Amino acid sequence: MKKRYTKELSPRELAEVPDESIDYSEIPPLDDDFWDNAQLVLPDKTEQVTLRVKKSVLDAYRATGKGYQTRMNAVLETYARTLRK
Numbered sequence: 001m002k003k004r005y006t007k008e009l010s011p012r013e014l015a016e017v018p019d020e021s022i023d024y025s026e027i028p029p030l031d032d033d034f035w036d037n038a039q040l041v042l043p044d045k046t047e048q049v050t051l052r053v054k055k056s057v058l059d060a061y062r063a064t065g066k067g068y069q070t071r072m073n074a075v076l077e078t079y080a081r082t083l084r085k
Contacts, residue, residue, distance in 0.1 A: 046073070 009017065028034070061068040 061072050
């Protein structure tokens with residue numbers, strides 16, 4: 001029986017998951033129809049800014065390790081998308 005994961009795995013935990021235990025059954029095939037309708041989506045460019053952030057917030061993100069600024073940006077982008085609705 002395959003082990004089912006019910007929580008989001010950290011990069012370290014994900015690296016330890018054996019490939020043969022991954023269930024791909026719900027992923028549709030990447031057939032010609034998929035590629036005929038695929039669209040290239042380029043990521044937004046980033047812009048360097050000066051931003052004042054509470055020390056506690058910055059410390060919390062820094063504690064998550066390398067890539068913390070990218071994660072901060074992802075949270076801000078997610079919130080920005082809710083404002084557009």
